[in-house]
Amino acid sequence: MQFILSRQIEPALAFHLMKFAFQVFEKEVVELTAEEYAEAYQQAYHEITLHEQILLSEEACGVVIPDKLIQSTFYWIQTEHGGEEKFFLHLQKNNLRPDEFFTILGNDLKVETILARVAYHAKPVSQQEIQDYYNSHQGSFCFPEQRSARHILISTENRYSHLPKDALLRQTMHIHSRLQSKQQGFIREAQLHSDCTTAGDGGDLGRISPGELCRPLDHALFQLAAGEISPIIQTKQGFHLLFCEAIHPGQRLNFEEAAPQIRQILTREARMDACRTWLRSLFHIVSLDDEEGTVESEGVRKD
Numbered sequence: 001m002q003f004i005l006s007r008q009i010e011p012a013l014a015f016h017l018m019k020f021a022f023q024v025f026e027k028e029v030v031e032l033t034a035e036e037y038a039e040a041y042q043q044a045y046h047e048i049t050l051h052e053q054i055l056l057s058e059e060a061c062g063v064v065i066p067d068k069l070i071q072s073t074f075y076w077i078q079t080e081h082g083g084e085e086k087f088f089l090h091l092q093k094n095n096l097r098p099d100e101f102f103t104i105l106g107n108d109l110k111v112e113t114i115l116a117r118v119a120y121h122a123k124p125v126s127q128q129e130i131q132d133y134y135n136s137h138q139g140s141f142c143f144p145e146q147r148s149a150r151h152i153l154i155s156t157e158n159r160y161s162h163l164p165k166d167a168l169l170r171q172t173m174h175i176h177s178r179l180q181s182k183q184q185g186f187i188r189e190a191q192l193h194s195d196c197t198t199a200g201d202g203g204d205l206g207r208i209s210p211g212e213l214c215r216p217l218d219h220a221l222f223q224l225a226a227g228e229i230s231p232i233i234q235t236k237q238g239f240h241l242l243f244c245e246a247i248h249p250g251q252r253l254n255f256e257e258a259a260p261q262i263r264q265i266l267t268r269e270a271r272m273d274a275c276r277t278w279l280r281s282l283f284h285i286v287s288l289d290d291e292e293g294t295v296e297s298e299g300v301r302k303d
Contacts, residue, residue, distance in 0.1 A: 011100040012051075015108075016044035018094045029094055051111050053282050059114050070106045077105075118278045119271035130262045134255050141258040144210050147221050148245040150186050150203035155195035155238040172232050172239040179229050179241070186229070186243045195238065207248060217242060 190203030
């Protein structure tokens with residue numbers, strides 16, 4: 001099902017619908033299914049309700065977003081959507097003019113700034129809180145197993161020799177054959193033949209943690225024993241050989257090593273809690289000011 005957006009939709013609602021459709025579903029609003037549209041509409045309406053109250057709050061006083069920042073963000077979003085022409089068409093599909101988008105984007109950035117200020121005043125994390133967190137999450141703070149590795153790449157892209165792919169594969173097979181009989185030659189072979197940027201260092205990749213390399217290389221490296229050379233691995237970049245020099249077992253971090261990471265985690269949580277508390281108080285104030293005492297914003301209801 002595709003939606004034809006009415007021009008009657010408020011620009012702010014169209015803006016947030018477009019944002020949620022792109023961020024959550026990676027689609028245009030008109031491409032959403034009925035269920036997806038309902039979810040995006042609910043989230044967009046909820047965010048508009050929040051933004052309206054945030055922008056009317058005391059904390060919003062004195063917060064000004066420079067046009068230069070709005071303009072640079074606007075250009076960045078244009079780039080993300082494939083350039084000015086494609087972005088203009090994107091806005092047309094969502095019944096938004098560029099000037100409307102620019103204005104609402106400014107308000108969006110203003111809300112982010114206000115929330116950042118509220119979060120900044122969160123209570124600092126104490127050393128005891130860090131210690132308690134470490135004691136209850138010790139299994140989470142470990143260095144993963146690492147491998148010291150070397151790499152040879154015979155590239156099938158941007159080679160001066162312009163050899164066909166089958167000739168490059170044969171070259172890689174010859175290198176692999178030589179290495180199987182003399183592993184110590186890996187450094188020399190990398191220096192002579194590798195197209196990797198590490199060639200000058202004998203293919204040295206240093207210590208590698210799981211997930212640092214692309215999936216085929218990562219999988220191959222962590223299957224190797226120390227001193228072992230991988231089979232030929234083919235990716236879109238070309239043909240690869242890996243040499244596992246050493247295996248470094250995972251280690252648990254001690255408190256001093258883990259403390260900076262824990263402080264970041266707890267500080268982030270404290271700032272999020274500060275924002276939630278402030279937003280709850282903001283809507284509580286709105287309901288008390290209402291004559292009947294029954295104000296309930298759609299999507300943000302009183303307790």
